Amino acid sequence: MIARRIAIHAVQAGLVFALLALWWWITATGQVHPFVLPPPMAVLDRLGKLLASGTFWSPLSITMWEFGVSFVTATLLGLVFGFLISRRRLVVRTFDPLLAALYSVPMVLLLPLFVLTFGVGVGSKIALGFVVAFFPVVLSTTTAFLTVDASLQRAALSMGASQSQLFVRVLLPASLPMVLSGMRIALITSLLSILGAETIASLGGLGHEIFARVEYMQTAEMYAYLAITVIVAMMINGLALWIDAWGRRKFS
C-alpha cells in the first residue's frame, strides 16, 4: 500500500516537473516570445521579490475581503432561508423551482449591473460573490432539512424531545453533510467569480493585479501573481474539501 502511494506521488511530481521542463524548453529555444511566456527562472525571481517585499498583501487582502463578506453573508442568509422554506411543503413547492431556475442563470452576466449599482470597486464584487454563493447554499439547505430521516425525528419525539431539542440535536446534525456540500460549491464558485470579475472591471484585488501587469507589460510579474492566486485558491479549496469530508464522515 505504501509502495503504491509512493508510486502515485512520484507520477504526480513527475508530471509537474515535466511541465516545468517543457516551459523551460519552450523559452530556452525561443519558440515563444519571452514577453508572452518568460522563462521559469524569471517568474520565480519575480515571485520571490513579490513575496519578500510584501506588495502582494494589498491585492490579496482586497480579494479575501470581498470573498469573505460575500461568502459569510450568503451562507448565513442561505441557511436561514433554506431552513424556513423547508418547514412547509407548500412553500418548498412554490420557491424551490424558482430558486433552481435562478441558480441556472450565469450570475457573471449581472456584473455590469452591479458595477452600475455598487461601483467599480469592492461593492460590485461582494454583490456578485453573494448571488453566486447564495443559491447553492439555500438549495442544499432546503433539501437537507427536507430529507432528514423521518424515523430519527419520530424516535426523538417519542423520547420526549422538545421542538428546540429536535432542531439542535437531530435536524441540524442530520442535515449538516448536505449543507456543507452546498457551502463548498458556494465557496469555490464565488471565489472564482470574484477573481474573474476583478479582471473585467475593478480597482484592486488579485484579478485586477493580473490584468494590470499585462497592461503594463510586466508578464513575469503577472505569472507570479497567477501563482499566488492558484496557491490561495488551492488552499481554500483544500480546506473546504477537508471540512466537507469531515462532515460526511462524522454526521452520516
Add this chain to the structure above:
Amino acid sequence: MSQTGFHAGQADGPDPIIVARDVRQSFGVPGTPGHVVALQDSSLSVHAGELVCLIGPSGCGKSSLLNIIGGLARPTSGEVLVKGRPVNGPMPKDIAFVFQESTLFPWLDVIDNIKTGLEFQGVDRAQLEDRAIEALKVVGMLDFRNHLPRQLSGGMKQRVQLARALSLDTDIILMDEPFAALDEQTRMVLGEDISVLLARSHKTIVFVTHSLVEAVFLADRVATFTARPGRIKSIIEVDEPHPRSREFMTSEKLSVLRNELYELLHDEVRRTMESAERPMAQAFA
C-alpha cells in the same frame, strides 16, 4: 385456548394499562378514490406485565395501531387510554419505542445515543452516565459503548435500540417489528432475551411481528388482524410462563399454537395477495 368472536379485544381482569377503544384510522376524504381505511374499529386491552403480539398481513394496520397507542399518530376516531389517561401525543415517561429500522443517531456513539434519549426524556444530567451504562449491561453491549452505529451489525444495533428503550425506564415498551431485518438465528437469541427481560422486569410490551413462531414464542396473547382494511380478528392465548426456554421453541405446544395461528391468518394473507397481486394468486391456485 383460543378465544374468537365479538369480544375478542376485551381482556378479562382488572384495570388494563392500555385500553384501545374502537380505534379507526383512515386517510383521505371518504367517497373519493384517495380514501384508504388503514385500520377498522379495533379494540384491545393490555394488562401490566403482559406481552401482546400484533400479527397480520402487510398493510393490515397493526403498525398503525401501535403508533396510535404510542401517541405518534392520531386515530380518525376512537380513543386510547394509557394508565387511564387519554393519549394525545408521545408519553415519554410511560412509553418507549423500539423501531424496525435503526433510529440511532449516526453521529453519536452508542453511549451518547442512549444519553441523548435520556436527556430528551428529561433525566437529570448527573444520572445520564449511570443509567446508560446500566442499560447497556442488560443487553450485553457495554463493551461497544464507544462504537458508532455504523460499526455495529444489525443485531447489535437492535440491542442498542432496546437498551435505549430500557434506559428510559418506562412501564410500557412498544416494538414495531424490531427483529424483522435480522437473520433467523439473531432473531431467536434476541427473542429469548426479551422473554428473560419480561420475566425479570414486569414490563408491558406490545410487539408487532410478521413471524408466527416469534409471536407464539414471545407473546402471552397474540392478536391476529384481518386483511386490509384491518381489524382484530381474534386473540390467541399462550399459557406459558416467562422466561421461555429453548425447549419451548421446539415443543409440541408451540407448534400446535403456531398452526392454529397459521389457520387464522392464512385466508387473510391470501385475500391481501389476491387484491394486491392477482397474477401471483392465480399462479399459486
